Amino acid sequence: MVRKVRVLGLLAVLALATAAFGCGGKPAAKQETPAQAGQSGAQQKAAPAQPSGGQAAAPAAAGATIKLGGIFDLTGGTGDVGTPYSEGVRDYVDFVNTKGGVNGRKIDLVWQDYAYKVPQAVDLYKKLVTQDKVVAIYGWGTGDTEAMKELIAKDKIPYVSGSLSENLRDPSKTPYNFLVAATYSDQARMALKWIAQQKPGAKVGFVYNDTPFGKSPLGDAREYAQKLGLNWVGEVVVALNATEAATQMLELQKKGAEYALIQETTNATVVTLKEAKKLGLKTQFIGLNWAADEGVVKNAGEAAEGYIGVIPFAFPYETDRPGMKEIQEYLSAKGKKLEEKTQKYVQGWVSAKVIVDAIAQVKGEVTGESIKAALESFRNHDLGGLAAPVTFTDKDHAGAKTTRLYQVKNGRFEPLAEMSLD
Amino acid sequence: MELLLQLVVQGIVVGSLYALVALGFVLIYKSSDVINLAQGEFLLLGAYIGLVFAGSLQVPFLLAVLLSLAAAFGTGLLVERLVLRPFIGEPAISVIMATLGLSMIIRSLIHMIWGTAPRSYPPVFSQEPIQLAAGPYRVLVSEAHLWTLAAAVILLVALTAFFRYSITGIAMRASADDQQAALSMGISVKRVLAVTWGVAAMVSGLGGVMLGNMNGITPILSSYGLKVLPVAILGGLDSIPGAIAGGFVIGILENLAGGYLDPLVPGGGVKEVAPFAFLLLVLLIRPYGLFGKEIIERV
Numbered sequence: 001m002v003r004k005v006r007v008l009g010l011l012a013v014l015a016l017a018t019a020a021f022g023c024g025g026k027p028a029a030k031q032e033t034p035a036q037a038g039q040s041g042a043q044q045k046a047a048p049a050q051p052s053g054g055q056a057a058a059p060a061a062a063g064a065t066i067k068l069g070g071i072f073d074l075t076g077g078t079g080d081v082g083t084p085y086s087e088g089v090r091d092y093v094d095f096v097n098t099k100g101g102v103n104g105r106k107i108d109l110v111w112q113d114y115a116y117k118v119p120q121a122v123d124l125y126k127k128l129v130t131q132d133k134v135v136a137i138y139g140w141g142t143g144d145t146e147a148m149k150e151l152i153a154k155d156k157i158p159y160v161s162g163s164l165s166e167n168l169r170d171p172s173k174t175p176y177n178f179l180v181a182a183t184y185s186d187q188a189r190m191a192l193k194w195i196a197q198q199k200p201g202a203k204v205g206f207v208y209n210d211t212p213f214g215k216s217p218l219g220d221a222r223e224y225a226q227k228l229g230l231n232w233v234g235e236v237v238v239a240l241n242a243t244e245a246a247t248q249m250l251e252l253q254k255k256g257a258e259y260a261l262i263q264e265t266t267n268a269t270v271v272t273l274k275e276a277k278k279l280g281l282k283t284q285f286i287g288l289n290w291a292a293d294e295g296v297v298k299n300a301g302e303a304a305e306g307y308i309g310v311i312p313f314a315f316p317y318e319t320d321r322p323g324m325k326e327i328q329e330y331l332s333a334k335g336k337k338l339e340e341k342t343q344k345y346v347q348g349w350v351s352a353k354v355i356v357d358a359i360a361q362v363k364g365e366v367t368g369e370s371i372k373a374a375l376e377s378f379r380n381h382d383l384g385g386l387a388a389p390v391t392f393t394d395k396d397h398a399g400a401k402t403t404r405l406y407q408v409k410n411g412r413f414e415p416l417a418e419m420s421l422d
Numbered sequence: 423m424e425l426l427l428q429l430v431v432q433g434i435v436v437g438s439l440y441a442l443v444a445l446g447f448v449l450i451y452k453s454s455d456v457i458n459l460a461q462g463e464f465l466l467l468g469a470y471i472g473l474v475f476a477g478s479l480q481v482p483f484l485l486a487v488l489l490s491l492a493a494a495f496g497t498g499l500l501v502e503r504l505v506l507r508p509f510i511g512e513p514a515i516s517v518i519m520a521t522l523g524l525s526m527i528i529r530s531l532i533h534m535i536w537g538t539a540p541r542s543y544p545p546v547f548s549q550e551p552i553q554l555a556a557g558p559y560r561v562l563v564s565e566a567h568l569w570t571l572a573a574a575v576i577l578l579v580a581l582t583a584f585f586r587y588s589i590t591g592i593a594m595r596a597s598a599d600d601q602q603a604a605l606s607m608g609i610s611v612k613r614v615l616a617v618t619w620g621v622a623a624m625v626s627g628l629g630g631v632m633l634g635n636m637n638g639i640t641p642i643l644s645s646y647g648l649k650v651l652p653v654a655i656l657g658g659l660d661s662i663p664g665a666i667a668g669g670f671v672i673g674i675l676e677n678l679a680g681g682y683l684d685p686l687v688p689g690g691g692v693k694e695v696a697p698f699a700f701l702l703l704v705l706l707i708r709p710y711g712l713f714g715k716e717i718i719e720r721v
Contacts, residue, residue: 079538267638274636274637299638
């Protein structure tokens with residue numbers, strides 16, 4: 001009997017501990033009871049609509065918070081880059097709040113980790129929209145963002161995610177999705193354009209993972225390579241959680257790939273570069289956005305020397321940018337150091353800034369529709385040098401069509417070329 | 423020829439790691455009929471503990487490996503005492519579920535302590551490839567891979583000797599064969615189980631340290647545990663030589679499939695599927711695995 005009780009007690013402890021830590025997640029930043037959520041929702045509705053052309057913030061609206069949502073990956077397959085990205089978003093929102101909010105209203109960011117699982121993202125999205133009544137959402141993955149694109153359009157929730165998938169740029173199909181930098185496909189096109197400039201007719205391969213994110217630019221890249229007269233030798237799959245990739249690298253070697261694009265996150269990129277180095281590959285690797293950051297350089301060591309990255313966002317060591325000074329100011333006020341942050345943190349910061357800048361321009365009631373209208377008025381909107389200026393129109397939601405290539409020299413990404421599409 | 427040799431050598435290196443982790447599964451299954459679903463987390467924990475010694479505390483690498491093996495052994499003992507012991511005599515499925523809970527707790531603790539950013543060991547091995555032979559037999563391996571293979575082989579030999587010649591090892595084999603008979607011979611099954619968990623954590627821990635050295639660590643490395651489960655089943659869940667042979671078989675098979683079949687299939691991925699297809703085939707012919715004990719029950 002006593003033992004039964006002990007066993008039951010142990011099971012209860014296990015269950016509690018699993019509930020607390022498990023699901024690979026940290027608890028939501030803001031846990032609210034439905035009653036509270038309803039109340040704040042009512043508060044928001046109670047805020048009177050501002051007549052257009054009137055004052056930016058009326059006293060009645062000043063007190064009410066603006067609710068935004070966050071769906072982040074801290075512990076899943078892309079947690080390596082998802083964690084610094086989410087920190088960037090959260091810190092920017094905190095920064096705005098410490099400066100008094102936007103038009104006098106504080107931002108309330110309700111966020112949660114979804115461990116890169118699409119069904120969890122959908123559940124979380126529904127909670128954010130129906131229960132928390134957020135007006136815009138910072139999302140994350142390509143798989144989940146694409147899975148929810150119809151819901152997002154129906155609910156009229158401006159959605160800026162970590163995904164830069166080409167499938168999200170056309171407002172006639174995805175009117176509420178916005179991309180703050182060049183799409184993966186455009187990044188691949190610009191990298192291929194650079195390759196064609198270096199060596200016309202070069203043999204090009206592609207390294208990706210079998211997820212919507214990994215596959216996103218594949219078809220476009222293959223097509224564009226052929227258009228440029230490059231010799232597309234094929235693609236190899238390296239899983240996001242790969243621990244080795246020897247056969248894949250041998251295949252690239254066998255095909256004589258002189259250049260290979262990488263569409264991965266840090267972990268698989270490190271594995272790819274290290275395996276290639278081990279097998280003596282002469283291939284020049286070029287990683288798209290998520291495959292290129294300080295984590296790759298630090299963890300791949302010598303294997304990262306000479307590696308090229310498509311870098312749409314600034315590195316924290318580029319302190320001459322006005323936007324970086326803002327980040328530095330915020331971090332030092334919090335007792336943190338800029339040097340500890342990565343380029344993915346900057347990407348999160350920029351993504352957060354784009355939505356907040358749009359909210360600041362809204363005259364009248366802050367709703368999904370009014371934020372969308374403000375975003376679509378952006379023409380070369382300055383981001384303080386942290387990323388290329390963004391332009392959104394009602395025809396195209398890909399914010400930028402330029403990017404930079406950087407190359408690792410002596411353990412650090414250094415500028416190599418500025419690229420744009422005609 | 424060059425490709426074939428390269429693939430086989432790579433398969434042997436990867437296989438030695440599979441063998442280590444599969445051995446962890448087998449040891450626990452043999453002694454308690456339980457499949458430990460936290461095996462991958464033991465691997466992860468071993469990798470991070472190794473990182474603390476080799477990275478933060480800057481202990482010389484070899485010593486760091488030994489210290490992390492000791493720490494992993496201790497963790498195994500602790501886990502057995504705190505989580506598993508109350509389950510002695512309970513149905514196996516309850517214990518398996520407890521190991522699932524354990525896996526989540528360990529993973530969450532690791533997230534809390536070390537975060538999710540990729541980390542790597544201070545460079546110990548040279549990254550320049552080593553050429554094993556020339557001409558058509560040219561094979562390139564990294565120093566880290568060679569050492570991984572050496573460490574795995576040393577540990578596998580040491581464990582085989584331990585089971586064959588040491589009193590504890592013999593007691594462990596006796597309890598695995600028949601718990602009741604072992605108990606009646608005065609063997610402390612509790613003690614045997616504790617040592618088993620310690621050794622299982624230790625072998626996975628070594629796998630973690632070596633994997634971490636090869637390509638760095640992120641928490642998603644814990645998925646390695648489930649990847650290796652078919653290896654243990656293939657060899658026969660209750661066979662130590664089976665785990666070792668299964669590891670090498672799957673390692674080589676996976677690489678050959680990747681090297682020769684992936685290019686033929688659009689999008690590739692045969693490398694991931696081949697071990698499972700092979701497992702299915704083997705189990706159809708030998709349901710108890712390659713080396714597993716055939717249990718005949720007459721009714």
